Amino acid sequence: MGRACATGIFDFNDVARTLARLLLPLSDYNRVYQVVHGVIRDLGTAERSCIHFATMGAYLLNKHYKVPARVVAGAFGLCVNGGAIPDVAFFGRQDAGLLSSDGSGFHMWIQTETHLIDFMAPIFPEAFAEHGATFGTPRKMLQRPLAEEAAALANLATPGDFYAMPNLDLTQELADEFFDRVVNGDLMKVADAWFGKRTGKQKPSIMMGDSHGPPIRLSLPSTIATGAW
Known part of the structure; x- marks a missing residue:
């Protein structure tokens, strides 16, 4: 108590503008993220x-939030950190300086009528590190209005700038493979x-079992998004 505030100005208008751009509040986003992560993390991938x-995530959005949502696969670029030389993460295949996508190099995200949402974003720090990234990645949610998408990959300069390159054939192929597996x-x-x-x-945990072995307890991960791109 009695300490001086840190230097700087807290702009409530900026906060209000950010909240107005969101389809889901941070708490709801984290709820979906934690449940999905909790279900799949024992798969080790x-x-x-x-x-x-x-x-x-798209299923939960459609059922519980009545938000029409669909999955989209393809190549994707995201500015993680700004600066003179921005840190930009790319998902897909890079050949001769060109970014594309196929079955061995792609990303998948969610699109609604108005927003692009990625519930994997809170574990981007681990995902990027696994692929050799040397820059630090904030643990934030990725939920951006489609109208704010960058015009091209070369325009990714401010943290949160994104550029999506949908591949409709790949999306259908991956979705078919996913639903062909009963376990999914x-x-x-x-x-x-x-x-x-x-x-x-x-609920912080839930029991999951099948006819092939004893039930196992699934627990929510401790990681959550602490801000928004």
């Missing part, structure tokens, strides 16, 4: 599971049950 984050349907049911009611208190 959470940092490479953009398909699970997108597909399960089971995981979606677990995520739905764990999510519960939007207005209800989030």
Whole structure:
């Protein structure tokens, strides 16, 4: 008590403008993220599971928030840190300086009528580090109005700037492969049950079992997004 405030001005108008741009409040975004992450992290591939984050996230948005949402796969660019030389992360394949996507190099995200949402964003620090990134990545949510998309990859200069390159054929191929696996349907049911009611208190854990072994306890991850791109 009695300490002087840090130098700087807290602009409530900036906060209001940020909140007005969001489709989901931070708490709801984190709820979806934590449930999906909690369901898949014991698979050992959470940092490479953009398909699970997108597909399960879109399902929860459609069912619990009545927000028409679809998954989209392709190449993707995101400015992580600004500066004279911005840190930009790319998802996809880079050949001769060109970014493209195929079955071995892609990202998957969610699109609504107005927004691009990526529920994997809170673990971008781990995902990028796994691929050799040397820059620090904030643990934020990625939820941006489509109208604010950059005009080109070369325009990614401010943190949160993004550029998406949808690949509709790849999207259909990956979605078909995902739903052809019965286990993925089971995981979606677990995520739905764990999510519960939007207005209800989030359960910190849930038991998951099948006929192939004893049930296991799934727990929510401790990581959450602490801000917005």
